[in-house]
Amino acid sequence: MDGYDEAFLGLHVPLPRAGDARPTALLTYPHFSVLLDTSRRLAVSTGVNIDGATLVDLARTGDWELDPRIPVTVQAGPDVYAKNDLDRGHLVRRRDPGWGTTAQARAATEATFFYPNAAPQAAAFNQSKDLWLGLEDHVLRFADAEDVRISVFTAPVLDQADPPYRGIRIPGRFWKVAAWVSTDDEILAAAGFVLDQSALIDAASATATLSPVLGGFRTFQAPIADIAALAGVDLGPLVAADVLPAAARAREWRELTVAAEIRL
Template sequence: MYDEEFLGIRVPLPRATVPGELRELAYPRFTVLLDTRRRLARVTGVNVDGATLLDLPREGEWRLDERVPAAAQTGPELYARNDLDRGHLVRRRDPGWGTPAEARTAMAATFFYPNAAPQASAFNQSKDLWLGLEDHVLEYADATDQRISAFTAPVLADDDPVYRAVGIPRRFWKIVAWADASPGGRLRAAGFVLDQSELLDVSEGALTVAPLGGFRTFQAPIAHVERLAGIDAGPLVDADVLPRTTVRGEAAWRPLRTVDDIVLR
């Protein structure tokens, strides 16, 4: 399960601040807070030890978690015969560290459906950027022991378009946290938002994915991510590396085109 002491600084798993039917599911080195009404994760948290990450072959088949009723999680029927991908929230490689046996067990656990969220298959370069955010922070944190904690989930909005009785998230959020190289290690964190709104259309009752356009990726104040996602991010708000701003709303978000646009200090 997610370890809140992993960074040497206590970082609790963010908690939902909106009403919901929530179930906490522990897996090796990560935790999923599942909203059983929406059938998708409200929060995920994973510990990543970059110093002992293993590059193992991709193994695993998506499967339901038997601890939760099938009706409380999205299953294969949502992704059949359409342009939706099963998007890992906790990335397959993130918990894959330590001994080979430990890494294989943890990586296989990322294929439980509570750790999946529907993402349009028509990704452009923004997908590579989104998936590379944690790697970029690991490289930046190389001056310490290469440990990070990452939190990711869809934004479960009330007006998400409904497809096959599931609200399809238009946005995803991510917060990455690490301890810097200062004496004692100071908590630092960065928040991000990915928007797939321009790709999804269910206006005719069926899902269509635009062939052009793409995801837009932003670095956003963690205080904004908190409100957008309906979570309490605890100490991560004060640890934000983005300078504080009085700018309201999305005008304060920083568009990202490459990792060079990311602010980490």
């Protein structure tokens, strides 16, 4: 399987790596890769290449399955999601690697259903059309409308304070960075986001419930340097490519309420 292509944008953009010596396994799939933290059983990072000029609109096919290349014991498999309100949230979205020929697109979209590409998300968080899905749709529409290539990196923030549940810890936050080459000056540009579902997670029982007091989840456009520090990952050239002006990076994160507020 070809995996994430670091030269896809015409510039070298490496897959984000862990900022420490934690044990990891690199898994490659058509058009994307997953770097799995084998102790947390969740992804440190994922990277997907999106070719807006050759995207193929396919009906949803594929079923969730364990990746046979690595031990079951290092994957957060079906037992994590049984009989609760947790969704198997795609990290690399099903549609994002679906480009090329129809056969290539179908193989790539179906590969997104391997469990290393999932992380537990509260149903209200994962199914929202306004921000979680809205943010991802916004990025995909940008690639499609402009016929540009985009690389997108997504993973949970693996915090040791995350509540334990069925042999894993449920992440309270997720991060996403979209990168592309600016058509004006042909330099790397990137935008970073943090999505917070901690208000939906009952830490005492580690179940996913909507809290009417705390509200749902919150989404921020955040400085990429802050994301690197928060998640403990090396984001390489993406930090310097941040589209947020330097002055804005020193201020508080920009909370988003609708996808139209996203700055790309």
